[in-house]
Amino acid sequence: MQLFDTQSAMDIISHSTGGFSYGTLARALISKDNFRDAQLLLIECKKFCDHLEAIGLLKKCHHLLDGQDEYFEYIHH
Numbered sequence: 913m914q915l916f917d918t919q920s921a922m923d924i925i926s927h928s929t930g931g932f933s934y935g936t937l938a939r940a941l942i943s944k945d946n947f948r949d950a951q952l953l954l955i956e957c958k959k960f961c962d963h964l965e966a967i968g969l970l971k972k973c974h975h976l977l978d979g980q981d982e983y984f985e986y987i988h989h
Contacts (some may be wrong), residue, residue, distance in 0.1 A: 916956040920944060925964070931973040931983035934958040957983075 924940050925932070934957040938950065947953045961984050964970040973983040 916953070916960065917941065917945065918960065921957070921960055921963050925986050928986055932962045933983050935988045937961065937980060
């Protein structure tokens with residue numbers, strides 16, 4: 913089983929423009945690294961995005977709310 917790659921995730925997030933969901937992040941990581949357990953990766957991406965929001969690197973995009981998906985935006989420092 914592959915471990916969650918925070919370096920790859922941060923690279924994708926820091927180069928994003930506009931909003932993205934943790935599902936979008938998971939799909940990008942799956943296509944990049946060929947993960948076998950997509951559901952586990954989705955959970956890890958959500959936890960990672962929530963953590964980055966808590967420390968101020970991401971903010972939720974309330975204007976992009978889409979039912980059950982949460983969208984985030986990277987805060988460039």
